[in-house]
Amino acid sequence: MIVLKTGRELKIMKEACRISAGALQVIGKAIEPGVTTAELDRMAEAYIRKEGGEPNFKNYEGYPATACISINNEVIHGIPGNRKIVAGDIVSVDLGAKINGYHGDNAATFACGDISEEAKRLMDATRESLYEGIHAARAGNRIGDIGFAVQQYVEARGYSVVRQFVGHGIGTQMHEAPEVPNFGNPGRGIRLLPGMTIAIEPMVNIGNPEVKVLPDGWTVITKDGSLSAHFEHTIAITPDGPQIMTVV
Ligand code: MF3
Numbered sequence: 001m002i003v004l005k006t007g008r009e010l011k012i013m014k015e016a017c018r019i020s021a022g023a024l025q026v027i028g029k030a031i032e033p034g035v036t037t038a039e040l041d042r043m044a045e046a047y048i049r050k051e052g053g054e055p056n057f058k059n060y061e062g063y064p065a066t067a068c069i070s071i072n073n074e075v076i077h078g079i080p081g082n083r084k085i086v087a088g089d090i091v092s093v094d095l096g097a098k099i100n101g102y103h104g105d106n107a108a109t110f111a112c113g114d115i116s117e118e119a120k121r122l123m124d125a126t127r128e129s130l131y132e133g134i135h136a137a138r139a140g141n142r143i144g145d146i147g148f149a150v151q152q153y154v155e156a157r158g159y160s161v162v163r164q165f166v167g168h169g170i171g172t173q174m175h176e177a178p179e180v181p182n183f184g185n186p187g188r189g190i191r192l193l194p195g196m197t198i199a200i201e202p203m204v205n206i207g208n209p210e211v212k213v214l215p216d217g218w219t220v221i222t223k224d225g226s227l228s229a230h231f232e233h234t235i236a237i238t239p240d241g242p243q244i245m246t247v248v
């Protein structure tokens with residue numbers, strides 16, 4: 001069932017999303033050679049709690065941290081630990097906050113120091129594909145229009161979209177209906193209505209789309225070892241078009 005949110009609910013969600021975006025910004029600024037992913041995770045948790053929120057990933061299906069931090073060939077769900085980030089790494093950070101019963105969720109890939117042209121192009125294309133998807137998230141369009149827009153943009157640049165993981169509805173649950181794939185056909189799937197809140201989150205690989213999960217049960221990596229990037233916003237479908245909620 002897809003839950004439509006009232007204006008009052010959107011206001012509360014906006015606060016969860018603001019905190020989520022602030023925490024992501026804090027991590028982005030702290031990424032430098034030598035910092036460990038656990039240190040970044042602690043900064044994110046401290047920020048979220050200071051703002052009155054709760055980290056919503058923590059304990060979600062047993063997930064042990066505030067943020068997922070995935071480096072280079074890691075796609076998503078990297079568990080923070082003692083790994084030090086080095087110059088040249090691209091670092092995908094995914095995190096969210098909950099406040100007053102509502103969730104926010106966002107992600108971005110950051111560069112540590114100077115990165116390759118190849119990595120830069122991947123990051124730019126992935127970020128831009130998210131905005132293509134958001135642009136298609138208009139009342140009256142269908143869910144497939146979002147996936148189609150993302151996939152077209154990505155594949156036109158020779159990259160591939162991950163299919164095993166998808167975006168999602170979000171609200172009083174971090175993951176609600178509908179699923180929001182980053183691939184699809186125009187005019188297919190459920191119709192988008194004002195009051196829907198969804199997280200659009202393209203995961204883009206330089207190589208082929210296949211991924212696998214490491215024995216830690218969480219970390220998703222590309223099967224071919226190629227670099228991967230990930231950007232995500234929580235958005236609301238409004239009568240005036242898509243509204244990005246995860247902004248500071
Ligand atoms: N919030 C992530 C997503 O973008 C899911 C993270 S799973 C968790 O949908 F267990 F780490 F929370």
Ligand code: CO
Pocket residue numbers: 105106167168199201232
């Ligand atoms: Co998400």
